[in-house]
Amino acid sequence: MYFNKNNNFFHGIMFHHFHDDGIHTKGQGSIDKDDFYKMINFIGRNNILDADIFFEKFKNNKLKEKEVCLTFDDSIKCQIDVALPVLEELKIKSFFFVFTSIFEGKPDNLEIFRYFRMNYFNNVDEFYNSFYQVLDKDLKTFFQDSNDKIKATKIKFSYYSIEDIKFRLVRDIFLTKSHYEETMLLMLKEKQFNYKDFFKKLYFQKDDLIRLDSLGHLVGLHSHNHPTLLEKLNYDEQKDEYKKCLSLISNILDKPKNEIKYMSHPCGSYNKDTFEILKELGIELGFKESMTIEPEKGMKKINNSFLEIARQDHAEIFKIIMN
Ligand SMILES: [Zn+2]
Incomplete structure (x- = not known):
């Protein structure tokens, strides 16, 4: 049984990656059509x-308590190729939260890096080790200082390994975005991975967005550049992220901005500024990325406000099914 005493409240189910026998290779947390x-x-x-x-x-x-909706983040093509046919067959209309830099021909490298990590190494730990080698920094003190944070994250996201968490901390906190990207691009070059060919295969195109909309799925905001830690940005930078995202979606779908009223927080990162900005933009429903109450964010209960609706990661549900 999915519903039990731990999740007897309405929420979203959060999906990211799907795999098939083609370009969408199996990777951390991905599921195939049958799993879906x-x-x-x-x-x-x-x-x-x-x-x-x-x-x-x-x-x-x-x-009601047990009602959920399905949500798909990050504008990734495998959702169109693998999940959408299932959704259409079962007549389930869902939320698709997209980040929009990809529609300006300047995609974020997130998916490229993921594809690289999954396909150019025997396993993810081999990738982490190789990354630390190329980075060539002493991380010992940083990891020691982050010990509490690592433990807390493991409780919140039990499907991450300790190595996954450490890597994310290095990526999001220890390094600046540009330093991280430089390091990754060095690695790509070393392995002669010609990533430019992959953008079209891994990300939504404008047509995909139009198709989703015409089928009755709801397309919502997920920032412009998908920063991994949005709360680190100042008010104006955050505003820019969401304003651009809203404008592009509204342009592509040829819809007034005030008809787009839903969003999900990239990597679950937000602060008070984010709320102010989203309210100003007319957003009426926002999803988090976890099923926990986060007191450090001022949350007092689950589904604390209309911009803090809980979501269950599909990996958690998969774990329950497999047990
Ligand atoms: Zn995301």
Whole structure:
């Protein structure tokens, strides 16, 4: 049973990566078409609401305990290739939260780096080791100082290994974004990975967005550049992230901006400024990336505010099914 005493409240289910026999290779946390069917069955088809219904009920305070919606983050093509046919077959309309730099021909390298990590190393730890070698920095003190944070993160995201968490800390906190990217690009070069060919295969194109919209799925905001730690940005930088994202979606879909009212926080990162900005932009529903109450963010309860709706990572559900 998916629903139990730990998650008897409405929430979203968060999906990222899917794999198939083609370009979308199996990687950390990815699922295939059959896994996706299984998961929907396990949650219970009747508990899954169409995105527009979920939104309407949410606004009218009518959502029931066990009602969920499906959400897809990060504008990644495998969702179109693997998940969308299943959604269409089962007639489930979902939320797609997209970051928009990819539609300006300047995609973030997030997916390229992931593809590289998954396909050019025997396992992810081999990648981490190789990354630290190229980086060539003494990380001992940093890891020691981060000990509490590592432990806390492991509790919150049990599906991450300690090495996954350490790597993310180095990427998001120890390094600046440009230093991280430089290091990765060095590694790509070393392995002669010609990543420019991959953008189209790994990311949504404008047509994908238009198709999703015309099928009745709801496209929402997920920032412009997908910073891994948005809360580190100042007010103006954050505002720029979401304003650009909203403008581009509204342009591509040829829809007024005030019809786009939903979002999810990239990497679950936000602060008070973010809330102010999102309210100003007319956002009426925002999703987090976890099922926990975070007191350090001022949360007092689950689904604390309309911009802090919980989501269960699909990996957690998969773990329950497998046990
Ligand atoms: Zn994301």
